[in-house]
Amino acid sequence: MLENFNEIKVETPVDKIIRQIRSLITSGQLNSGDRLPPERKLAEKLGVSRTHVRDAIRKLEFYGILKTLPQSGTVVSGMGITALEGLITDVLKLEKTDFSSLVETRVILETNGARLAAERRTPEDIIQIEKALIAYEKKVRLNQTAVEEDLMFHLKIAEASKNAVLKSLMLIITPDIVKSFIQYKVCDENEIEDKVIKEHEEILEHIVNGDGEAASQAMKKHLKDVFEFGKSL
Amino acid sequence: MLENFNEIKVETPVDKIIRQIRSLITSGQLNSGDRLPPERKLAEKLGVSRTHVRDAIRKLEFYGILKTLPQSGTVVSGMGITALEGLITDVLKLEKTDFSSLVETRVILETNGARLAAERRTPEDIIQIEKALIAYEKKVRLNQTAVEEDLMFHLKIAEASKNAVLKSLMLIITPDIVKSFIQYKVCDENEIEDKVIKEHEEILEHIVNGDGEAASQAMKKHLKDVFEFGKSL
DNA sequence: ACCAATTAATTGGTCAACCAATTTTAGTCC
DNA sequence: GGACTAAAATTGGTTGACCAATTAATTGGT
Structure with missing residues (x-):
């Protein structure tokens, strides 16, 4: 009986942020080459800690979606919105x-x-x-x-x-x-x-x-x- | 003439740590299933901040090499030493x-x-x-x-x-x-x-x-x- | 009015301290 | 002596503050 409650998936803060960033990109508010809002602003806007934002950015950076330049900013790199939509949702769920x-x-x-x-x-x-x-x-x-x-x-x-x-x-x-x-x-x-x-x-x-x-x-x-x-x- | 100096590769702290962890695993000091030393001890031993150790662990966790259990510890998961040697050196250099x-x-x-x-x-x-x-x-x-x-x-x-x-x-x-x-x-x-x-x-x-x-x-x-x-x- | 250099603000990187959950340990009771 | 409980220590998670590098703004000179 208790087993029914096991399947609830805990959506970590990082996953939430990734979803938000994804929507920012897919909705066209962020195009290839654009600069991402600074980590602090993002953290405040999303209501989470900056650490989580950084983790999310790192994760996206792994797959070549974002490129973060030290002391400069994070830019949307690689391909454009079209393929990204599929990429973010699917690659991360490789398991x-x-x-x-x-x-x-x-x-x-x-x-x-x-x-x-x-x-x-x-x-x-x-x-x-x-x-x-x-x-x-x-x-x-x-x-x-x-x-x-x-x-x-x-x-x-x-x-x-x-x-x-x-x-x-x-x-x-x-x-x-x-x-x-x-x-x-x-x-x-x-x-x-x-x-x-x-x-x-x-x-x-x-x-x-x-x-x-x-x-x-x-x-x-x-x-x-x-x-x-x-x-x- | 100045171009000659461009090729120097800056080895980030995280990369250094990954190399150290790799050697720990490949040298047999850490086998599949073993618990990794706590982050604090590792950070102290390697002479770096705990943040960097955490970043390195996250990176390795991405590839399924490590599995970190909240409030419990980080264990060496997946495959054993044999394949790891190649994995860590090669997968990270996919570019x-x-x-x-x-x-x-x-x-x-x-x-x-x-x-x-x-x-x-x-x-x-x-x-x-x-x-x-x-x-x-x-x-x-x-x-x-x-x-x-x-x-x-x-x-x-x-x-x-x-x-x-x-x-x-x-x-x-x-x-x-x-x-x-x-x-x-x-x-x-x-x-x-x-x-x-x-x-x-x-x-x-x-x-x-x-x-x-x-x-x-x-x-x-x-x-x-x-x-x-x-x-x- | 324009350009250069200096200053101020902003950026990501780094760190040490704190938190909650877990694990271990010690003690106590049966 | 063994089992259970509670407290202490240890764990990874999280946070806010600080740092150096970069970028933007301002100012001064031409």
Whole structure:
């Protein structure tokens, strides 16, 4: 009975301010290049502490929406109002991603990453990937959870793709993947983990051989298996 | 001659702290799940103000590396040391992405986004995409720069893909794309912009028809043209 | 009347102190 | 001796004041 009251979302002061700033921008009162009102004025107008305003500005600055110049002011940078409307509302809610979207996107990133890795990997890359694979196998043999080691294998492949953006995006969604893994209790049984090791080895083999298409397909199959296992729970 | 001195990078206090925390984690002194030393102790130990420590913690919290529990403490959450090493150093430097990686990744995201959009688009999605296309055309006809409107078209497609993560990642790299556009002065000539409009229309047509593969290919060609144009400058 | 330099006001950055909630500790009662 | 309670210490959250750099205004000279 008490559970009904758990879902109320506490809107932090910072979120409120972000919403206000967003409305300022989307309503056209603030255009790209304009200077934001000073922190003090904003704080007074919104009825909150300046610290909260600063936190909100920092948060927006993270996503390249605002640019604050020391001792000068904060300006609206980057793109204009059009895309901002979607950006502010959506990017900040990245945690509310559904499992299927997450996996779907991961498949896209990783299959392409594997293909590029096969084409561009250096001898050093192969060593790194092998090391990650062995570390994973070791943990599994000890019956310990090896989520981190598993993802490390995938990250090393992304690294071998020599595409910094691709790797960064992988890193961005990685925490969410870990969360999902824990939530759905994926990879808790030894049966599936043996399969994972075999598939990892296959992917690595294709990368070593420089066969991009095969590596991509192997990765696709591998992730499909993991996904299917997750759904079956 | 004076230009030589411009490249010195001012290392802000916050960056210094992040580096210190990183070393604490990577050196194994802090493992996943461990509680971070209290802010006051950290501030004293590092010889900086507590505000800076808090800023650093917030920054790390953004990427899911730390999780701070009010009135309780800050814990190392998410993944363990292995991946963190790469994450902290790389994700924070997302702006240092080369143009080719950016475009390559964009092609990956957008071709797949177009395919999914063709498969899942609703009538409302089509209206939105059309609206964005018309807005772009309008701006071009007036001989005004329409970078935002161009990207809006692409974002609406990402929205129609019904994959929130994919859209979020698009939004994340969008500011960098805008930056590159400005830097390389892409899309400044009318000739190329007419071509862009035609290609946009073709992509939309395939999405309307529900032909995922054709939409994906059209998007690939479209982005390839833009990329080639950028390289030729 | 215009321009330059100096001054005043405003800006974001920084800090130390305070607050409420939590956790730990000590004490007391059974 | 163990369990529970209350108080003390510790935690992150919040605030207002202060600082240095920047910008705007004023003033003085030409």
